[in-house]
Amino acid sequence: MAASAETETPRQRYRTQVQNEIKKHAWEQIATEGTSALSLNAIAKRMGMSGPALYRYFANRDELITELIRDAYQSLADTIHAAAVDAADIRSLAQAMRTWALDDPQRYLLIYGTPVPGYRAPEDTTRIAMEIMAALLDAAGAEGLGAMPPSPLQGRLQAHLADHRGWAGAHPAKPATLHRALVFWTRLHGVLSLEVAGHFSGMGFDPAELYAAEVEAVTGL
Amino acid sequence: MAASAETETPRQRYRTQVQNEIKKHAWEQIATEGTSALSLNAIAKRMGMSGPALYRYFANRDELITELIRDAYQSLADTIHAAAVDAADIRSLAQAMRTWALDDPQRYLLIYGTPVPGYRAPEDTTRIAMEIMAALLDAAGAEGLGAMPPSPLQGRLQAHLADHRGWAGAHPAKPATLHRALVFWTRLHGVLSLEVAGHFSGMGFDPAELYAAEVEAVTGL
DNA sequence: TGTACATCAGTGAACGCGCGTTCACTGATGTAC
DNA sequence: TGTACATCAGTGAACGCGCGTTCACTGATGTAC
Numbered sequence: 302m303a304a305s306a307e308t309e310t311p312r313q314r315y316r317t318q319v320q321n322e323i324k325k326h327a328w329e330q331i332a333t334e335g336t337s338a339l340s341l342n343a344i345a346k347r348m349g350m351s352g353p354a355l356y357r358y359f360a361n362r363d364e365l366i367t368e369l370i371r372d373a374y375q376s377l378a379d380t381i382h383a384a385a386v387d388a389a390d391i392r393s394l395a396q397a398m399r400t401w402a403l404d405d406p407q408r409y410l411l412i413y414g415t416p417v418p419g420y421r422a423p424e425d426t427t428r429i430a431m432e433i434m435a436a437l438l439d440a441a442g443a444e445g446l447g448a449m450p451p452s453p454l455q456g457r458l459q460a461h462l463a464d465h466r467g468w469a470g471a472h473p474a475k476p477a478t479l480h481r482a483l484v485f486w487t488r489l490h491g492v493l494s495l496e497v498a499g500h501f502s503g504m505g506f507d508p509a510e511l512y513a514a515e516v517e518a519v520t521g522l
Numbered sequence: 523m524a525a526s527a528e529t530e531t532p533r534q535r536y537r538t539q540v541q542n543e544i545k546k547h548a549w550e551q552i553a554t555e556g557t558s559a560l561s562l563n564a565i566a567k568r569m570g571m572s573g574p575a576l577y578r579y580f581a582n583r584d585e586l587i588t589e590l591i592r593d594a595y596q597s598l599a600d601t602i603h604a605a606a607v608d609a610a611d612i613r614s615l616a617q618a619m620r621t622w623a624l625d626d627p628q629r630y631l632l633i634y635g636t637p638v639p640g641y642r643a644p645e646d647t648t649r650i651a652m653e654i655m656a657a658l659l660d661a662a663g664a665e666g667l668g669a670m671p672p673s674p675l676q677g678r679l680q681a682h683l684a685d686h687r688g689w690a691g692a693h694p695a696k697p698a699t700l701h702r703a704l705v706f707w708t709r710l711h712g713v714l715s716l717e718v719a720g721h722f723s724g725m726g727f728d729p730a731e732l733y734a735a736e737v738e739a740v741t742g743l
Numbered sequence: 744t745g746t747a748c749a750t751c752a753g754t755g756a757a758c759g760c761g762c763g764t765t766c767a768c769t770g771a772t773g774t775a776c
Numbered sequence: 777t778g779t780a781c782a783t784c785a786g787t788g789a790a791c792g793c794g795c796g797t798t799c800a801c802t803g804a805t806g807t808a809c
Contacts, residue, residue, distance in 0.1 A: 312773075312784075319785090335638045337558030342762065353764075354786050362763065407639075414636030416719050417556045418628075427724065458731040483732060484739075491712025498637050503648065510679040511704060518705075533751075533806075540752090563795065574797075575753050583796065 320358050322348065327369055331407045337417075339366065367423055373408045374429040377401055381436050389443050394436075395489055395516040399509075406497045413494060434482070438474050441482035481522055488515045541579050543569065548590060552628045558638075560587065588644055594629045595650040598622055602657050610664050615657075616710055616737045620730075627718045634715060655703070659695050662703035702743055709736045 326344045341362055342352040359365040377398070384397035402409040459476035474482075492515055495501060496508040547565045562583055563573040580586040598619070605618035623630040680697035683704075695703075713736055716722060717729040 310773085315785090333639060335558075336636070337556075337638070340762065341764090351787055352762090353766090353788085356764075357785060410636040413716070413719060413721070415557070415631040417558070418554060430721075458727070458735050461727050461731055464726075480735075484736070487712035487716055487732065487736070488709055489712070490716055491708035491710070494634070494715050495708055495711055498634060500634070500651075505685075506679070506682050510682055511708065514679050514701075515705070515708070531806085536752090561795065562797090572754055573795090574755085574799090577797075578752060 316358070323355060323358055323365070324369060324372065327365060328405075328408070331369070331411065332405065336366070336407065336411055341365070370411055370422065371426055371429075373411050374426045374433075376408070377412070378429050378433050378436075381433055385436050385440060389440055391440050391485060391520055392516055394440050395485075395512070398489060399493060399512055402493050402497060409493070409497055413490060434486075437482045437486060438478065441485060442474055442478045481519070484522070485519045488519060491515075537579070544576060544579055544586070545590060545593065548586060549626070549629070552590070552632070553626065557587070557628065557632060562586070591632055591643065592647055592650075594632050595647045595654075597629070598633070599650050599654050599657075602654055606657050606661060610661055612661050612706060612741055613737055615661050616706075616733070619710060620714060620733055623714050623718060630714070630718055634711060635719075655707075658703045658707060659699065662706055663695055663699045702740070705743070706740045709740060712736075 323344060326347050327339060330339055330343060330347075339362070341355050341359075345352045345355050355365075359368070380397050380401045381394060384394050387393060459480055463476045489512070492508060492512045496512075501508050501511075544565060547568050548560060551560055551564060551568075560583070562576050562580075566573045566576050576586075580589070601618050601622045602615060605615050608614060680701055683700045684697045710733070713729060713733045717733075722729050722732075
């Protein structure tokens with residue numbers, strides 16, 4: 302009880318420090334061997350510790366992975382927030398996301414890649430995911446450009462969105478804005494996910510150009 | 523030498539039959555446990571065979587996975603070809619791809635999901651991937667619609683594509699058509715990959731509507 | 744048609760491996776009086 | 777300031793497990809004469 306909530310005891314500091322070191326090695330392992338090969342024993346070995354020692358810091362393997370996913374989400378959210386503060390337009394936001402993804406493809410893939418069947422993301426991460434969408438909405442709404450060209454289908458989608466925009470939460474937005482944000486989001490991921498998975502290699506063009514073109518296309522909506 | 527190249531001996535027939543059964547069980551396992559959990563021993567057990575028996579049919583685990591990837595690619599190529607024959611417009615092609623993907627998400631993800639670091643796809647599959655792009659090009663070129671609205675960036679991209687359109691191969695196409703095909707491809711994957719990974723769940727709208735809207739948007743290009 | 748031989752599917756035992764995880768323990772660090 | 781106790785990091789041995797893969801083998805099926 303001597304330690305207040307604000308000041309950190311040396312033990313606590315050491316604890317979080319080792320915890321971070323474990324995560325750092327976990328990321329390295331994910332980058333080189335893939336997420337499925339992530340192993341507590343291997344991490345311990347690389348840190349010069351015995352395997353069971355890690356159980357002081359994470360209850361089990363799943364908890365470590367969950368923590369990594371949480372960190373990945375948070376990192377993306379921070380990146381997008383920072384970009385939105387600098388300049389709340391769609392271009393800079395898109396660039397920030399691309400840089401973030403290519404900077405560490407496995408981190409991107411941990412979130413947006415193949416999900417392992419049966420794994421349930423903690424409440425926590427979906428909250429962060431909503432934060433990201435909210436930032437997106439801001440950027441999509443800030444651009445005072447022409448509305449989406451109306452079409453019967455888009456009309457239906459917009460009505461649909463107007464009905465159940467659960468993820469907009471406290472962020473009410475016009476259906477057209479919601480649609481713009483969604484389209485923005487999916488198009489970026491379309492290019493990014495294919496690029497990160499190497500599906501453009503051998504096609505002889507620069508994915509950055511395609512990405513930029515897609516961003517411009519959304520700008521015109 | 524008695525067996526000609528055309529007629530199949532009973533043994534050969536049995537062989538391919540068992541081989542297919544192994545693959546069938548492999549797909550089931552992938553669907554329920556994920557690709558990383560695919561195990562020869564587990565497949566053998568489910569087939570009522572001993573583990574080593576499978577080595578009569580596949581040299582090792584990697585060869586089985588490679589074969590599954592090849593089959594997945596071929597299945598997608600066939601689906602797209604069939605759709606292109608029925609009606610060579612972009613809409614039906616997009617619908618075919620979506621159905622194919624949602625029909626067996628793990629099959630889709632085996633191709634377009636997280637790649638395992640270090641795994642090198644065989645020459646074979648990249649050939650099929652090019653076939654798919656060729657079918658796409660046909661569909662993109664057949665639509666006699668307005669060209670992409672020119673912009674400096676798109677101009678640069680088109681020049682880039684005109685220079686190195688390696689994947690177009692014997693399929694020469696105008697840069698605008700190439701760009702259209704690429705955009706088509708990436709936008710569909712943008713919606714599909716996010717949907718398949720469950721990133722729309724809880725957002726309260728129907729991904730099918732978004733998908734259809736994206737198809738219509740490409741139609742107008 | 745029958746016999747001798749070759750081919751090949753499948754088995755069971757065995758290998759080494761690395762995994763996640765538990766447990767009883769040592770030794771260092773912090774806390775209370 | 778010193779002593780007694782509690783907390784906690786880390787170790788090493790051990791568990792059971794399932795994996796991929798090799799090997800010597802049995803028995804059935806096909807082939808050649």
